[in-house]
Every structure is written in C-alpha cells, then in structure tokens.
Amino acid sequence: MSVIATLGPKDTFSDMATRKYMDARSMSAELVYFPTLKTTFNAIGNTADFGVLPIENLSEGYVQVVLDALMSTELAILDEVLLPIKFAFVSSCQDLSELEHLYVQFVAHGQCSEFIEGLPDVTVHNTQSNMESLAQLQGRKNVGAVIPHHALSHWQEQGLVIDNVTDYAHNQTRFLVLGRAPKPYDENVPYKTTLVVRDDHDKPGVLGSIITAFSNRKINMTSIMSRPTKSQLGKYHFFIDIEGHCTHPDIAQAIAQINAAYRVKVLGSYPIQNANLY
The missing domain is CATH 3.30.70.260 (ACT domain)
Incomplete structure (x- = not known):
C-alpha cells in the first residue's frame, strides 16, 4: 500500500486536502502525519510515496518554506488541490477582555490578522499546525486559539467561540501533490x-x-x-x-x-x- 505524507495531526487543513484528494480518486493509501512542513517534505520519496503540502493562499500568497524546498528537490508535482479556508476562535475565557495568550499556526496568523491585531495586550504564540494551537488550550485559563472551523467539534469545554475570524470570506489554499515521478500525459485534460x-x-x-x-x-x-x-x-x-x-x-x-x-x-x-x- 502506498504511503502519503502530510502535515499533522489529524484534522489540519493539510489532512482535509489529502483526504479529499484520496476520496476524489478512490485512492487507498496509508496516511502519515508529520509535525512540520519541512519534515513532511523530506519524507516524500523516502518513507512516503506521495505528499500533500500547501503552496499558496488567496490572502497570504506563497508558503515560503515549501517554495524553498522545491528549489532543490527531484520530486515532481503530480496534482493540485484547492480547499476553502475558514478559521474560528475558541477560548476558555468568557470574554475577550480576559484573554492573555493566543495560539495560532504561523500561516493562519496572516490569514486572520485583522482579528488578531484587534486583541489588545495579548501575547501571540505561533505554532507549527492548527491542531497544535488547539492542544495548547487544554486545562489552561486565559488562553485562546485560532483553529480550522471544521475542528470546532474537538472543542468540548465551556467558553468563548467566535464562528469566523478569517480576513477574507472566500479564502482558499492551493495544495500540491508531490511524488517521485511525473504522471502520464492525458491530452483530454487541461x-x-x-x-x-x-x-x-x-x-x-x-x-x-x-x-x-x-x-x-x-x-x-x-x-x-x-x-x-x-x-x-x-x-x-x-x-x-x-x-x-x-x-x-x-x-x-x-x-x-x-x-x-x-x-x-x-x-x-x-x-x-x-x-x-x-
């Protein structure tokens, strides 16, 4: 069985993009999560046959760490995946005035900048993944996180929830599917x-x-x-x-x-x- 690498943990946008790509092709493969974009990229062609990585966001442009990795790779781009992006805010606080620390993935930070800049006297911590941001809240007071909207189901505690903190209503991220060798050309496909x-x-x-x-x-x-x-x-x-x-x-x-x-x-x-x- 093929192995596909992507940024974890489960329920990141990368995970969603990977699963939708697999479902669209009725593809059976083992999905393996990695903690950073760099470790994900390095796994492709080694411990993984394929990988799915974000390359471009509608509001924030290109993901620089992935561009840099593409410079020296022998991997081939096989496909692209477009995914709508929506972020929510969750917190153990009952009111934003109680918030002291905010956790947000480093790319998501730019996509929710208007909301974040409107938080006075809050220390912002950048994380490697959106689900890591959520994990930072467990058992802590006066903290909050920006997380994917689809991950709200993981938030079971009482507190503040803001449904949409994304800067742009139609935000979207493009993901690349990478592998060892190019796919055959199909003249009927653009x-x-x-x-x-x-x-x-x-x-x-x-x-x-x-x-x-x-x-x-x-x-x-x-x-x-x-x-x-x-x-x-x-x-x-x-x-x-x-x-x-x-x-x-x-x-x-x-x-x-x-x-x-x-x-x-x-x-x-x-x-x-x-x-x-x-």
Missing part, C-alpha cells in the same frame, strides 16, 4: 506547468527574456514569484506557473529558449483543478 528559472550568472534581462519567450508563443503565464537565492543579496530565482503541458511543442520551445541563457527546472505538469472538484 494542464498547468510549474517551473523555476535560476539566474546563476547574473545575466541582465531575465524577466524580459522569460516574458518574451512565452508571450511570443501565446503561452499564458498565470503567476510569477521571485525568491532569494540565499547566496547573495539581490539575487533571485523565479517560480512560474503557465497554462499547458511541458511537452507541448510551443512550451518546450519556450523553455529551451529561456534555458539557453538561464537555468530552467520543470517542477511538474499537472491537471488544472477548480474549487468545485475539491
């Missing part, structure tokens, strides 16, 4: 391709070269994200999403053109998903 362009030799005009190579062939770029190389200030790599499969002649030619001046790594071509499927 694809997107994720790639990274590395400017190792500090050549000028890298952005212009990328845009020209794709626009001249009428290839739609849906996103571009710069990320520091961590070797020198002012040096960046570029993560790019385009519509289409990397084996399409126009896309293959565009990649070859860019690769002639810079270093291109295709992270994967995978089916485009929509919110209705997941």
